[in-house]
Amino acid sequence: MTVEASYRPDHRTAEPKQFLHFIGGRFVSGGDCFANINPATGGIIGQVHAGGRTEVDAAVAAAKAALAGPWGKMTVAERSMLLHKVAAEITRRFEDFVEAEMADTGQPRSVMEHAFIPRGAENFGIFADLVKNVPTESFMTPTPDGAGALNYAIRVPKGVIGVICPWNAPLLLMTWKVAPALACGNTVVVKPSEETPATATLLAEVCAAVGIPDGVYNVVHGRGAGSAGEYLTTHSDVAAITFTGETTTGATIMRAAAYRIRDVSFELGGKNAGVVFADCDFDAAVDGIARATFINCGQVCLGTERVYVQRPIFERFVAALKARAEALTVGMPGDRTTTLGPLINHEHREKVLRYYKLALADGATVVTGGGIPQLPEELSGGSWIQPTIWTDLPGDSAVLREEIFGPCCHIAPFDSEDEAVTRANDTEYGLGTTIWTRDLARAHRVASRIEVGIAWVNSWFLRDLRTAFGGSKQSGIGREGGVHSLEFYTELRNICVKL
Numbered sequence: 001m002t003v004e005a006s007y008r009p010d011h012r013t014a015e016p017k018q019f020l021h022f023i024g025g026r027f028v029s030g031g032d033c034f035a036n037i038n039p040a041t042g043g044i045i046g047q048v049h050a051g052g053r054t055e056v057d058a059a060v061a062a063a064k065a066a067l068a069g070p071w072g073k074m075t076v077a078e079r080s081m082l083l084h085k086v087a088a089e090i091t092r093r094f095e096d097f098v099e100a101e102m103a104d105t106g107q108p109r110s111v112m113e114h115a116f117i118p119r120g121a122e123n124f125g126i127f128a129d130l131v132k133n134v135p136t137e138s139f140m141t142p143t144p145d146g147a148g149a150l151n152y153a154i155r156v157p158k159g160v161i162g163v164i165c166p167w168n169a170p171l172l173l174m175t176w177k178v179a180p181a182l183a184c185g186n187t188v189v190v191k192p193s194e195e196t197p198a199t200a201t202l203l204a205e206v207c208a209a210v211g212i213p214d215g216v217y218n219v220v221h222g223r224g225a226g227s228a229g230e231y232l233t234t235h236s237d238v239a240a241i242t243f244t245g246e247t248t249t250g251a252t253i254m255r256a257a258a259y260r261i262r263d264v265s266f267e268l269g270g271k272n273a274g275v276v277f278a279d280c281d282f283d284a285a286v287d288g289i290a291r292a293t294f295i296n297c298g299q300v301c302l303g304t305e306r307v308y309v310q311r312p313i314f315e316r317f318v319a320a321l322k323a324r325a326e327a328l329t330v331g332m333p334g335d336r337t338t339t340l341g342p343l344i345n346h347e348h349r350e351k352v353l354r355y356y357k358l359a360l361a362d363g364a365t366v367v368t369g370g371g372i373p374q375l376p377e378e379l380s381g382g383s384w385i386q387p388t389i390w391t392d393l394p395g396d397s398a399v400l401r402e403e404i405f406g407p408c409c410h411i412a413p414f415d416s417e418d419e420a421v422t423r424a425n426d427t428e429y430g431l432g433t434t435i436w437t438r439d440l441a442r443a444h445r446v447a448s449r450i451e452v453g454i455a456w457v458n459s460w461f462l463r464d465l466r467t468a469f470g471g472s473k474q475s476g477i478g479r480e481g482g483v484h485s486l487e488f489y490t491e492l493r494n495i496c497v498k499l
């Protein structure tokens with residue numbers, strides 16, 4: 001591990017960048033390097049330093065030491081003020097974050113500007129406020145001598161939190177964990193996805209600039225198995241692990257967490273259903289399902305890959321969603337006319353194309369798409385794919401049972417409310433659903449019967465960060481958001497005082 005004097009990535013130059021680790025307040029190189037590829041063009045953005053045991057050990061040691069330093073002695077109000085400064089600095093460097101995340105993910109500027117980057121700042125703001133306003137419980141307990149005892153609880157940080165992140169919304173998903181972890185007084189070691197190292201690195205600059213003490217926010221780049229991810233989740237000084245990613249990776253991390261009995265919070269995969277009743281606001285429903293299926297090129301855990309539409313409006317709905325899919329425009333992420341980005345890499349495109357082939361083999365009618373789009377020269381190296389809609393698949397097709405994570409959905413007709421609920425629940429996943437109807441009584445009924453962590457009615461991805469977020473069944477363990485995050489990132493210590 002070599003300590004570097006400074007690091008200032010300039011995402012607007014053509015110069016290849018070096019994505020360094022950030023350990024104990026310093027950017028350091030270390031480990032083999034691998035190329036970070038721009039999914040829109042196939043060009044090389046820079047070199048990512050892949051951390052090994054040495055870097056993970058150093059980062060965890062720095063994080064542990066920081067708990068005993070100025071960070072550990074700060075009042076909640078002081079920590080809160082610092083986190084508000086982080087939010088303000090992300091906002092001040094908004095364009096740097098937008099450029100970095102566009103290059104890493106290939107997704108359109110509009111998605112960055114209106115969703116992913118503002119949420120990065122907002123995550124810090126909300127938890128900075130929340131942590132100051134959360135009460136704990138107290139009980140007066142009768143005792144035989146009549147004097148009684150007072151029980152009250154305090155919240156204490158857990159310690160060093162291991163944060164393992166995916167690539168589909170890198171800053172948003174990382175800060176969703178880092179912000180509450182820091183608000184509660186923990187320190188963190190972040191392992192960003194190997195596909196998207198940039199904004200975790202930029203956040204290190206932000207933390208340093210606003211005076212977050214050294215060792216509080218650490219980043220070790222690298223891969224998962226046999227690399228930084230595995231070494232972080234198996235490290236004995238990591239008190240708890242918060243992970244967003246695939247369900248199978250979650251299972252591996254859960255086994256790692258069993259060693260020394262660490263707490264886990266898991267946000268995992270989904271195979272979400274959209275349910276559209278004939279009495280819905282038709283245009284709003286088409287808008288909502290189009291967004292839920294195609295935004296971020298379908299790479300959203302809450303995205304809708306199964307759509308159930310009540311029979312009287314089925315044909316009209318299929319035609320309207322087809323028109324939406326065909327109106328999407330591929331192009332350079334920075335171009336304001338671009339509305340559809342690429343998949344994250346060629347390997348993922350191969351996976352999605354395998355499902356496109358399987359749909360044909362299973363008897364699907366392809367309403368639109370099904371392959372790779374015609375591309376201009378500048379995009380020919382990217383991992384582009386056509387938005388795709390199917391009908392007529394049998395319910396047991398793997399296309400309807402496995403998470404594809406691409407810009408595609410299957411639409412099936414249904415007749416009764418009971419049938420819609422049964423089919424929506426016919427999955428091993430349980431993350432989110434989106435229900436479209438003007439009948440409010442039915443909306444409440446259906447929302448309470450679909451087995452998910454989050455049910456949206458006449459909306460999709462409308463988030464209030466104070467609410468619980470997470471999945472049931474194979475889609476996760478635990479809830480984050482609002483006080484639920486504070487519950488995961490603290491130990492509740494009960495103090496009993498005999499009066």
Ligand code: NAD
Pocket residue numbers: 164165166167168173191192193194222223224225226228229230233244245246247249250252253266267268269270300301403405431471475476
């Ligand atoms: P992934 O599981 O392949 O990787 C996620 C992270 O885990 C990466 O940083 C990776 O390096 C690391 N990792 C991989 N193997 C590891 C191991 N053995 N030990 C430790 N770390 C390891 O997921 P992905 O492909 O990056 O992301 C897409 C998945 O994430 C999809 O399944 C999607 O549904 C899910 N997701 C869920 C939510 C949610 O909130 N429920 C949100 C976004 C994405």
